[in-house]
Amino acid sequence: MQRFRCANCAAIMESADLSPACSRCGSAVVLESEARPDVRRGELEAAPAGVWRYRAFLPAVNQEQIVTLGEGGTPLLRAERLGRELGLQKLLIKDESRNPTGSFMDRGATVLLSLARERGIKECTCVTTGNLGASLAAYCAKAAVDSRVRVHPNTDQGKLYQMLAYGAEVTTMSARPERRVPPRSLAVTAGNPFLLEGEKTTAFEIVQDLGWLPPDAIVVPVGTGGHLSMIWQAITQLRQSGLIGSSGCRLIGVQVEGERGSAGKRGGSAAPRGASLTELEDSEPYFHRKAAKAIKDSQGSPISTTESETLAATGLLARTEGIFAEAASASVIASLNEATRGGLIHRDETVVCVVTGAGLKDPRAVSRVARETRRVAMGSPYLVPVSQIGGTKLALLRLLSGRSGYGYDMWRQLRSERPITTASVYQHLEELEALGLVRREGAVTAKGRERVVYELTRRGTEVLRMATTLEQRP
16 A cells, blocks of 8 residues: 545545545545655666666566666756857756657656556556657557557647557547456556656756756646656655755746646736646646645746747757757747746756657647748748649648638538548648648537637648649640
8 A cells, every 4th residue: 555645635545556546536646755864876876877766766666577668867968059049057958858759758657567567457548648648558568568548639640650659559539438448457647646756757867967956947847737746746855865955946837828727827027927827738637736836835936938939949949959849848948038037047047948758749840840940942932842732632721711610521521522531531631730731720519529620821821822823724
């Protein structure tokens, strides 16, 4: 039995379950952290780099049951060029995109799957928008555990391809389950306490790489609030264990305006773009209290950025430091100017930005960054010539000319003139979006399902105009 504390109501409970929830309010729980005064710095420094270097602070698991792909041990890089651009003298990047599947989630997956294999779990399931499913599928493959993933309609193609490549059985959230859940099956959410235990090793590595001196500030995407909370828990655990002194490290939690909750609300002059951290993410909103408390206890601050600022920061980070980050990860870079102007960080302080995921996992971000940064003359103003846009894609562009629409409705209009499946229509729309020719306008409910609504971009309108001109030539 292990002791857990509810992230919402702070109730204490004991459980032997690998996916426990609060018995009082049903919210997510975290393992109660323990001080380890018996652990010495030299022992940690002598151990091989990676998540399991910090076994003394992780749930106990037999050595022979550990499932690892070499996660953790990611570099803490001095960002001198980016620092000069932003006026920060000691800016560092903790590059979590170097993990095996390209995100920090691998730190948690190695811990959870090691425990799952030790307990004879035969199958793991999850509902995901991306990184959790990709990471879980990879570590299930390594552990010889079946993985079944239900994906959100907005799941990025790169992450979906990862899940399929790792052998996961993938279905959409709208699909009706047609099977019984077998015994020894484990349902996993982003709020799983054993995933979180692995994620706190991000902070252990930062502090150790800085000579056991925490930085002045750590800037991290809020996400579910779990990673941010565990970074603070790790620093607290190190202090209680006597491995570091009292810490003046502040946490800056970053969200992109438009995400769930009120984190995108702009604050007054005393709190630039301050966020109240009301709700954080569909997958697990229960960490808002713990995240807010971590920020408060560290004397840090929430802050928000806009989507356009975040996309610009993705390109800036890539051009100055050679790190291509997922858009949500680049939000930490986008927040720095505002944080500096608002006095949340100072120009001579040691600041660590945690980049949580790799950019190539999000093809839409790839196309947007390419569009923003492209300066190469190509003989045509378009990255993809009209001749490379097939008949089906052109038909979809014409259906969206002067109006918006959703995939199922467009399929109904197209099927009378060509044999095509709904899956094919959605695939073409994804590819058009990746090319920057259409964008998502919002969502509507039709026939009891939520439908993503698309519209033409300016570039899509120009491509359609050019295609029409070419067709009219003799």
